[in-house]
Amino acid sequence: MRVKDSQQPADLGSLMALVSDFYWRCDQSGRFVHVEGGAVERGDIDTRKWLGRVPAEVGLGAIERAGWPLPEQSVSDYVVRWVRDDGSIRYLSVAAESIRDANGEPDGWRGLARDVTRHRMRYRELKQLRTAIDASHDMIFVVDRESMRFLYVNDIACELTGNPREAFMSSTPDQVLGIDRGVLEAQYDRVIAVGRLTVEDRSRLGRGGSMMVERRRCALFVEGRWVIVSIVHDITDRKLAEQSRDRLSRMYATLSATNEALLRASTPEALYQQLCEAAVANDDVLVAATLRLDEQCETLHVVGVAGPIAADVGELVVPLNKPSPLSDGLVGRCFRQGRTQVADDYLSDPRLMPWRRIGKRIGLKSAAAVPIIKDGTTIGVMLLIADQTNAFGRDGVRLIERMVANVVFALENLEREAWRRESEKHIEFLATHDALTGLPNRTLFNQSLTMAIEAGHPFAVMFIDLDRFKFINDSLGHEAGDQLLKTIAKRLRACVSKSNTVARLGGDEFVVLIKQGEDPGDIEAVAGTILDTVLQAVSLNGQEYRVTASIGIAVYPEDARDASSLLKQADMAMYCAKDEGKNNFQFYATELEDRSLVRMRLEHNLRCALEKQQFELAYQAKISLAEGQIVGVEALLRWHCEELGTVLPGQFLPLAEELGLIVPIGRWVLETACEQNMAWQRAGLPAVRIAVNISAVQLSDHTLVSHVRSVLERTGMPPHLLELEITETAVMQNIANAVAQLAEIKKLGVMIAIDDFGTGYSSLTQLRDLPVDTLKIDRSFVNELATNTTDQSIARAIITMGKNLCLNVIAEGVETPEQEAFLRAEACDAMQGFYFSRPGAAEVFAELLEGHAQRYVG
Numbered sequence: 001m002r003v004k005d006s007q008q009p010a011d012l013g014s015l016m017a018l019v020s021d022f023y024w025r026c027d028q029s030g031r032f033v034h035v036e037g038g039a040v041e042r043g044d045i046d047t048r049k050w051l052g053r054v055p056a057e058v059g060l061g062a063i064e065r066a067g068w069p070l071p072e073q074s075v076s077d078y079v080v081r082w083v084r085d086d087g088s089i090r091y092l093s094v095a096a097e098s099i100r101d102a103n104g105e106p107d108g109w110r111g112l113a114r115d116v117t118r119h120r121m122r123y124r125e126l127k128q129l130r131t132a133i134d135a136s137h138d139m140i141f142v143v144d145r146e147s148m149r150f151l152y153v154n155d156i157a158c159e160l161t162g163n164p165r166e167a168f169m170s171s172t173p174d175q176v177l178g179i180d181r182g183v184l185e186a187q188y189d190r191v192i193a194v195g196r197l198t199v200e201d202r203s204r205l206g207r208g209g210s211m212m213v214e215r216r217r218c219a220l221f222v223e224g225r226w227v228i229v230s231i232v233h234d235i236t237d238r239k240l241a242e243q244s245r246d247r248l249s250r251m252y253a254t255l256s257a258t259n260e261a262l263l264r265a266s267t268p269e270a271l272y273q274q275l276c277e278a279a280v281a282n283d284d285v286l287v288a289a290t291l292r293l294d295e296q297c298e299t300l301h302v303v304g305v306a307g308p309i310a311a312d313v314g315e316l317v318v319p320l321n322k323p324s325p326l327s328d329g330l331v332g333r334c335f336r337q338g339r340t341q342v343a344d345d346y347l348s349d350p351r352l353m354p355w356r357r358i359g360k361r362i363g364l365k366s367a368a369a370v371p372i373i374k375d376g377t378t379i380g381v382m383l384l385i386a387d388q389t390n391a392f393g394r395d396g397v398r399l400i401e402r403m404v405a406n407v408v409f410a411l412e413n414l415e416r417e418a419w420r421r422e423s424e425k426h427i428e429f430l431a432t433h434d435a436l437t438g439l440p441n442r443t444l445f446n447q448s449l450t451m452a453i454e455a456g457h458p459f460a461v462m463f464i465d466l467d468r469f470k471f472i473n474d475s476l477g478h479e480a481g482d483q484l485l486k487t488i489a490k491r492l493r494a495c496v497s498k499s500n501t502v503a504r505l506g507g508d509e510f511v512v513l514i515k516q517g518e519d520p521g522d523i524e525a526v527a528g529t530i531l532d533t534v535l536q537a538v539s540l541n542g543q544e545y546r547v548t549a550s551i552g553i554a555v556y557p558e559d560a561r562d563a564s565s566l567l568k569q570a571d572m573a574m575y576c577a578k579d580e581g582k583n584n585f586q587f588y589a590t591e592l593e594d595r596s597l598v599r600m601r602l603e604h605n606l607r608c609a610l611e612k613q614q615f616e617l618a619y620q621a622k623i624s625l626a627e628g629q630i631v632g633v634e635a636l637l638r639w640h641c642e643e644l645g646t647v648l649p650g651q652f653l654p655l656a657e658e659l660g661l662i663v664p665i666g667r668w669v670l671e672t673a674c675e676q677n678m679a680w681q682r683a684g685l686p687a688v689r690i691a692v693n694i695s696a697v698q699l700s701d702h703t704l705v706s707h708v709r710s711v712l713e714r715t716g717m718p719p720h721l722l723e724l725e726i727t728e729t730a731v732m733q734n735i736a737n738a739v740a741q742l743a744e745i746k747k748l749g750v751m752i753a754i755d756d757f758g759t760g761y762s763s764l765t766q767l768r769d770l771p772v773d774t775l776k777i778d779r780s781f782v783n784e785l786a787t788n789t790t791d792q793s794i795a796r797a798i799i800t801m802g803k804n805l806c807l808n809v810i811a812e813g814v815e816t817p818e819q820e821a822f823l824r825a826e827a828c829d830a831m832q833g834f835y836f837s838r839p840g841a842a843e844v845f846a847e848l849l850e851g852h853a854q855r856y857v858g
């Protein structure tokens with residue numbers, strides 16, 4: 001339907017029908033008086049409802065301002081919302097003007113309205129879209145590929161890059177991104193080729209900053225042109241999180257590497273070093289160092305260090321007690337406070353001023369120091385240095401603390417392990433070694449012996465027994481005995497090379513296993529050295545003692561091929577050495593088997609000889625060389641054994657000493673000799689001095705003096721008629737004791753002679769201190785006195801020395817007139833020997849004394 005308007009252009013009506021637009025006119029009161037056009041034609045407007053109504057009554061309302069546009073003059077593009085009867089909303093773009101009548105008076109308004117709902121909706125969508133894009137946290141850039149010009153940049157992009165939108169619009173993306181144009185164009189073309197592309201890189205920000213971004217680019221073909229849309233997402237936080245996660249996982253790897261290191265390390269030093277090496281496997285760590293407190297608790301010093309700059313830290317010493325800037329660094333603080341210290345930005349950390357220069361030099365950016373706390377005490381610090389700031393983080397620090405805790409655990413384990421190993425070693429040592437001397441014991445020696453036999457090379461076993469050890473042990477006490485054994489053990493060890501075995505079997509028995517060289521004389525040389533070494537003075541209880549040893553030697557494979565036989569044979573040879581007068585060595589020989597049997601029989605019989613009264617004394621005269629008078633007599637012990645016949649002292653006395661029988665036997669000798677001497681006197685014979693031999697064991701017997709006194713008292717023999725003969729060797733075994741005992745004896749008025757003089761090791765000064773009256777030149781020097789010039793010299797020297805010291809000198813074992821002549825010529829005082837008389841029974845000597853007295857006295 002068409003509403004005719006007289007003021008409408010004549011041809012407009014038909015034109016208006018072609019479009020959705022419509023023409024309208026309102027009267028002066030604002031009511032529609034005419035509506036015509038496509039909208040009316042299509043039925044969008046019902047003129048019956050519109051005509052005579054104001055716009056608001058048909059649902060029309062302005063968007064920007066209230067009301068229908070009834071402007072004073074004219075409007076265009078005035079958008080009006082039209083709420084239709086069915087509730088749907090349309091938008092109309094209105095152009096209007098006021099009209100006047102013929103008189104020029106206002107006559108209402110007229111205009112055109114066009115339905116712009118579609119455009120309006122599109123615009124709204126676009127606006128919303130843009131608002132959304134501007135509200136995005138991601139930077140969005142839209143670039144025309146062809147012109148390389150920005151088409152759009154969102155707000156956040158302007159904000160973050162610090163460029164106003166106009167700046168973008170007036171520049172090209174390569175300028176803004178700071179990328180070579182060719183490169184950027186290639187990147188864009190690649191995006192066009194694949195459709196979309198995502199890369200991660202760094203994006204420049206305002207004020208010279210930058211951030212890690214994920215750049216998603218897609219290519220759109222819009223109206224015949226390629227448009228590149230870049231959405232740039234800030235991934236700094238994600239990257240940092242990733243980095244810290246990576247770092248953490250590296251640290252976990254480090255931790256597990258550390259744990260492995262802890263398992264492998266066998267000493268604390270290795271543990272510290274391996275810990276550091278494991279720690280620097282983490283790329284962030286420039287250096288890892290472990291510092292331990294020194295024994296004086298004054299400094300922390302490096303005990304383990306690893307990493308590319310280990311050399312710069314290896315010599316680090318952190319003083320703790322002295323106030324010093326160096327002690328106030330991360331390590332010093334960590335140690336003192338017993339708490340982890342972290343410097344996330346080392347170079348700007350005000351606490352670390354003194355270390356800044358060093359830090360700068362070695363590229364230190366962050367550091368962590370973790371205390372090593374064991375049993376509640378801080379014993380050291382683990383220091384980790386990284387070439388990036390914030391390298392450790394909270395989790396990283398926790399990990400390092402766990403690492404250090406593991407180290408402490410491992411340290412404790414190592415200590416426990418070391419203690420266990422030590423205990424095991426000690427137990428093993430105790431099982432195989434002698435606790436007193438530390439030498440191998442019988443068990444270990446047997447093992448060595450077996451091994452030597454298995455090896456098959458020749459060797460010798462030496463069985464060493466100390467002479468008269470029992471006596472020292474009993475008389476000086478067990479402590480002195482132990483001391484002696486320890487000293488001897490050391491000396492024996494020093495006598496042989498390390499490859500040879502020295503062991504203690506028990507008591508005073510030692511064994512030596514000597515590998516035999518080419519020269520069989522080697523064994524003898526070693527045995528000789530051992531004898532000499534043992535004989536050196538030992539200081540016990542503040543006094544000097546000398547002991548001797550007897551050595552038996554069995555040789556593999558000649559003597560035996562099994563361990564027990566070799567030991568038995570060496571033992572047997574050792575007894576033979578004892579029988580031979582001690583202080584010597586003997587090789588095993590089959591004949592010794594017989595001697596051993598003899599010895600056993602000897603021992604058996606000797607034990608009851610005293611009881612069975614099988615002892616007797618023989619008497620041998622001593623003659624003065626000047627006058628030829630009997631000046632004395634020596635009592636010599638004889639043993640008439642039922643089974644063995646007469647046994648000489650040299651055969652049974654060593655055994656008696658060993659068995660401890662010498663003291664009771666010696667007492668019997670002293671008593672018998674004194675009684676006999678008094679008996680001779682009572683029989684009318686001239687008074688003669690009687691000499692009694694005192695062995696070393698007797699000399700050390702502290703009851704000796706009282707016994708001598710009581711015998712003298714009981715027998716009534718004047719003390720000066722008694723002479724005690726003590727061998728030089730016995731005196732030298734314990735010179736201090738000898739001096740003291742002899743002095744006491746001297747006080748009784750008893751005379752003292754040094755027997756076998758020249759065989760011992762006394763010096764002139766020692767001799768001077770000894771309270772003796774007589775020196776007896778040993779028989780060995782007298783034997784060849786007539787022919788051997790050396791013996792002559794020795795004898796002469798002894799005589800001269802005796803004279804100088806105002807002592808009597810007597811030579812024993814004089815058998816020939818030549819010997820007598822020499823002694824006489826040298827003005828020796830007296831002699832004793834077969835030349836004048838052999839030892840004989842009491843009656844024999846009595847006769848000799850009687851006859852001699854008649855001969856001389858008369």
Ligand SMILES: Nc1nc2c(ncn2[C@@H]2O[C@@H]3COP(=O)(O)O[C@H]4[C@@H](O)[C@H](n5cnc6c(=O)[nH]c(N)nc65)O[C@@H]4COP(=O)(O)O[C@H]3[C@H]2O)c(=O)[nH]1
Pocket residue numbers: 620635636637648649650653666669692693694695725755756779812813814815832833834835839
């Ligand atoms: N070849 C040779 N020998 C001679 C000659 N003149 C004496 N003799 C021997 O030389 C030894 C002298 O005694 P001695 O040096 O004190 O050496 C003694 C003495 O040290 C010790 N002895 C003897 N009786 C006792 C004793 O009652 N107690 C202690 N403790 N030892 C004794 O036994 C050692 C040996 O005594 P005997 O066998 O009786 O041997 C005696 C004696 O028989 C000689 O011209 N030629």
